[in-house]
Amino acid sequence: MSNSITHCISCGSDKLEKKRRGFPVTVHGTALKVPNIEFYTCSRCGETFLDLDNETKLDLYLKRRRTSAKSKRAINPRRAHARRASAD
Secondary structure: OOOOOOOOOOOOOOOEEEEEEEEEEEEEEEEEEEEEEEEEOOOOOEEEEHHHHHHHHHHHHHHHHHHHHHHOOOOHHHHHHHHHHHHH
C-alpha cells in the first residue's frame, strides 16, 4: 500500500507539490517549526498537510519536545528558586 497522497484533502485537486523542510505548527499558542518533515501543499487552494508517516514523525517530535521541556523545568534550580521567592 502506497502512503503517497494524490489529491488535496480540502478541494480535491491533483495539483500537489511535495516539499521537505521545516513544517510550521502551533502548539498551545506557541509557533514552532518542526525540522525536516515531508509535506504536501495544494497549488489550487494552498492547503498544507502531511501523510500518515510524516504525521507520526511530527507527533514523535512534539512528544520528545514536551518530555525534554518537562525534564528541564524539573532540574532547573533557578526556576525553583524564583518560584520560592515569588511565593514569599
